[in-house]
Amino acid sequence: MSSELKSWKEIPIAGVPFKPSTEYKTGDWRAFRPVIDDKKCTRCLQCWLYCPDMSIRIEWEPDGKKPKRVYYDYDHCKGCGICANVCPVKAITMIPEGGEE
Amino acid sequence: MSPAEQIDMLLNGDEAAAWAARHCNVDVVAAYPITPQTIIVERFSEFVANGEVDCEFISVESEHSALSACVGAAAAGARAFTATAANGLNLMHEILYIASSLRLPIVMAVANRAVSGPINIHCDHTDAIGSAFLASWLMFFCENAQEVYDTIIQAYKIAENPRVLLPVMVSFDGFLISHTAERIKIFKDEKVVQEFLGGPRKVAKINLMGKEVELSLNPKNPVPVTFGPLDLFDYYFEHKRQQFEAMENAYKVIEEVHEQYAEISGRRYGDGFVVPYRTEDAEIIAVVMGSTAGTMRYVVDEMREEGIKIGVLRVRTYRPFPYDRLAKYLSRAKVVGVFDRVQDAGLVGGPLFIETRASLYDLPERPIVVNYVYGLGGRDTTPEMIRSAFDELVDIAKGKIKPFRRKYLGVRE
Amino acid sequence: MAKTSKEWTPNLFEIAKIPDYILPGHRMCAGCVAPVIVKLALRALPDPENTVIVNATGCLEVATTIFPYTAWKRPWIHNAFENAAATASGVEAAFKVLKRKGIWKDELPTIVVFGGDGGTYDIGLQSLSGAIERGHKFVYILYDNEAYMNTGIQRSGSTPQYAATTTSPAGKVIPGKLEWKKPIGFIISAHHNAYVATANPYYWIDFMKKVRKAAEYDGPAFIHAISPCDRGWRFDPGISMEIARLATDTCLHPLWEFDPETREYRITDRSLYLAKNPDKIIPVEEYLKRQGRFAHLFRPVRRDDLIKQIQDRVMKEWHYLLKLAGFE
Numbered sequence: 001m002s003s004e005l006k007s008w009k010e011i012p013i014a015g016v017p018f019k020p021s022t023e024y025k026t027g028d029w030r031a032f033r034p035v036i037d038d039k040k041c042t043r044c045l046q047c048w049l050y051c052p053d054m055s056i057r058i059e060w061e062p063d064g065k066k067p068k069r070v071y072y073d074y075d076h077c078k079g080c081g082i083c084a085n086v087c088p089v090k091a092i093t094m095i096p097e098g099g100e101e
Numbered sequence: 102m103s104p105a106e107q108i109d110m111l112l113n114g115d116e117a118a119a120w121a122a123r124h125c126n127v128d129v130v131a132a133y134p135i136t137p138q139t140i141i142v143e144r145f146s147e148f149v150a151n152g153e154v155d156c157e158f159i160s161v162e163s164e165h166s167a168l169s170a171c172v173g174a175a176a177a178g179a180r181a182f183t184a185t186a187a188n189g190l191n192l193m194h195e196i197l198y199i200a201s202s203l204r205l206p207i208v209m210a211v212a213n214r215a216v217s218g219p220i221n222i223h224c225d226h227t228d229a230i231g232s233a234f235l236a237s238w239l240m241f242f243c244e245n246a247q248e249v250y251d252t253i254i255q256a257y258k259i260a261e262n263p264r265v266l267l268p269v270m271v272s273f274d275g276f277l278i279s280h281t282a283e284r285i286k287i288f289k290d291e292k293v294v295q296e297f298l299g300g301p302r303k304v305a306k307i308n309l310m311g312k313e314v315e316l317s318l319n320p321k322n323p324v325p326v327t328f329g330p331l332d333l334f335d336y337y338f339e340h341k342r343q344q345f346e347a348m349e350n351a352y353k354v355i356e357e358v359h360e361q362y363a364e365i366s367g368r369r370y371g372d373g374f375v376v377p378y379r380t381e382d383a384e385i386i387a388v389v390m391g392s393t394a395g396t397m398r399y400v401v402d403e404m405r406e407e408g409i410k411i412g413v414l415r416v417r418t419y420r421p422f423p424y425d426r427l428a429k430y431l432s433r434a435k436v437v438g439v440f441d442r443v444q445d446a447g448l449v450g451g452p453l454f455i456e457t458r459a460s461l462y463d464l465p466e467r468p469i470v471v472n473y474v475y476g477l478g479g480r481d482t483t484p485e486m487i488r489s490a491f492d493e494l495v496d497i498a499k500g501k502i503k504p505f506r507r508k509y510l511g512v513r514e
Numbered sequence: 515m516a517k518t519s520k521e522w523t524p525n526l527f528e529i530a531k532i533p534d535y536i537l538p539g540h541r542m543c544a545g546c547v548a549p550v551i552v553k554l555a556l557r558a559l560p561d562p563e564n565t566v567i568v569n570a571t572g573c574l575e576v577a578t579t580i581f582p583y584t585a586w587k588r589p590w591i592h593n594a595f596e597n598a599a600a601t602a603s604g605v606e607a608a609f610k611v612l613k614r615k616g617i618w619k620d621e622l623p624t625i626v627v628f629g630g631d632g633g634t635y636d637i638g639l640q641s642l643s644g645a646i647e648r649g650h651k652f653v654y655i656l657y658d659n660e661a662y663m664n665t666g667i668q669r670s671g672s673t674p675q676y677a678a679t680t681t682s683p684a685g686k687v688i689p690g691k692l693e694w695k696k697p698i699g700f701i702i703s704a705h706h707n708a709y710v711a712t713a714n715p716y717y718w719i720d721f722m723k724k725v726r727k728a729a730e731y732d733g734p735a736f737i738h739a740i741s742p743c744d745r746g747w748r749f750d751p752g753i754s755m756e757i758a759r760l761a762t763d764t765c766l767h768p769l770w771e772f773d774p775e776t777r778e779y780r781i782t783d784r785s786l787y788l789a790k791n792p793d794k795i796i797p798v799e800e801y802l803k804r805q806g807r808f809a810h811l812f813r814p815v816r817r818d819d820l821i822k823q824i825q826d827r828v829m830k831e832w833h834y835l836l837k838l839a840g841f842e
Binding site (some may be wrong): 130143156161164166167169170176196201317318319320321322326328329330333336450468 | 563564565568575576579580581582584586587588589590591592593594595600601602603604605606607608609611612614615617618639640643644648649650675761810821
Binding site (some may be wrong): 005007008011013014015016017018019020061092 | 202203204263266309312316326327328329330332335336338341342343346349466
């Protein structure tokens, strides 16, 4: 997914990579996407804890003491399903990518 | 500008290397003992134990780990040094390429020794040349202990230059130089050396994701640096092209540093790349690396007394190969004898022979170039043996014998 | 080990506020547990900003740094396969001496080394042993996916008995790898020089406490974390953490730690509970039957003899550990 290939003069020496991986959208890998039922979610953060792709984001309450809600970074979520499996209240469902939510 | 004050010391090649590393105020030394380099690590350990040098000496458990630790140390921003020989160099072979690809200014002393098998601890050049070819390391071959001391100091200045940033191998003959005590001059005040190097290592800066960062593992970098990624076919070639460029730059920097060092030391080694001896009008020239050059000069003098126009060209800088210097000094000779001290010189000839011929290929008139393989496994190369080879070169010049591809000097047929 | 970390325990909300040091967009397989290990470990450090990471060749290294992208938000170096510990030795020595010489003016950074089972058990064992013998201060985290996964699931010294890999396939005559898993934790603890612990990212509180202890120990530390691989072990990526849990609940990967000063072995967390309540230990079959790499033990014929061998050996190793920890 690297756009234009650069010449040797345009890249840093010593092979140092010059783009953060966030620019690479692994969300394209998904066959299933996770969807949270916000009403069931207890904000226990187990999904956030075990997500291998750091694709679960937390929005905190204004006083910063508790999470207000969790939501997905669908640009990077690979649809592995760990979150759905670890959720203790089964608030997360895996639906086919491109299917109805 | 007069040279800085120096004192005389009786040191062998290994000790000279240890003293040079000490004077360069190296930060980390990671080394594993192997004959004939052992005195380097021993002497250096004494310096550390006596508090005479402030350095972390890592007694690694193998040569592979020695160079690996140097890579880690240099990536962290330290001035790193190691030393090895023969099989030790072969064991760290994998890491040679990584060190140069990460553009780390590591300096390594190599006490040239034959490579197993059979196991042999004596001098030949197979170890350094065997590894040098494709690894993007700068390489020097020294003739005596003085040159070892001088070259290691120069090596840091060359390596740490932002136009270069490549590791440097400083080779010298095992036992013949490493263990032979000579009276050499070292700087009385090591601060002279450190000033010459510009103080402690200044890590190069690069532009990364819009910020200027140190090319190191510095945790305070505004953008952290990742060293050693996976390249696919889309960028590997470009990364190597950058290394080729650094080698080209090194060619100029070597010359600059050689001159700058001459100012503080009063010593030069030819033009820094090759050391000619009586080659100006020579019809026959011998090309060689290492201590055998000294024996050859002795024979040259003898033959000059007899009216034979003969000279020696010692190659000091092996990588980058000084192709233009060889063309310059050899173009008017009739016959050139190239002496290789490596095993398995192939069918075409030894590495020094091949590169010498290649350097002369574009000349409108080329000398006859023949190859001798000599001195393997520490085989003593005496003045008589050299004389017999030189006599053959004279005979070729006179048309008395036909040029040959290669001969072996000193083996019992 | 009279140090602080017995008091530190991770607070979920606090660690959730720490920024990511490994970024999304890395190309580890969906469901891979290794990035979970990395993300939790880096958040357990006392000062994650002042950290340098050394990584051996393997899945983690390759998939997180495909040029021109990097997933690392800390300084990071990959050297080669077998020398992560040697490289870390050099980094550690460099910062030490640069600080002494007044060139590095801050606190010494924590050095974290990530190595897979390939780069640790087998090709990397020499450099690891050397680094530990020399006493360098670093935290070595072994993410153990029990085979050379990055090159295509070939067997390593860590592959468990009767697991199928591409170089120890389950064939008509030989049912997978015949040898038991090399006890790497005991090999490292035998150096008597390092803080050693086994860990399970599922039991994240225990894992993070151990990483913190390791970082605070004034010497080498080694943490053996189990890292289930949905691709190589063949299970649905969604149940990765379930498989991780079962590894400990069956006592195949018990949780313990070794204190180099007192030479004590301590069983921790879930394994401590199981030591006190052995009736709660789950039979290994529950673990084996969920993984494709053990499928040949169940289909086409149930190999009760082999399953029993595994079960017996697990219990043997478990009792060996209980004895070491003073439970028997």
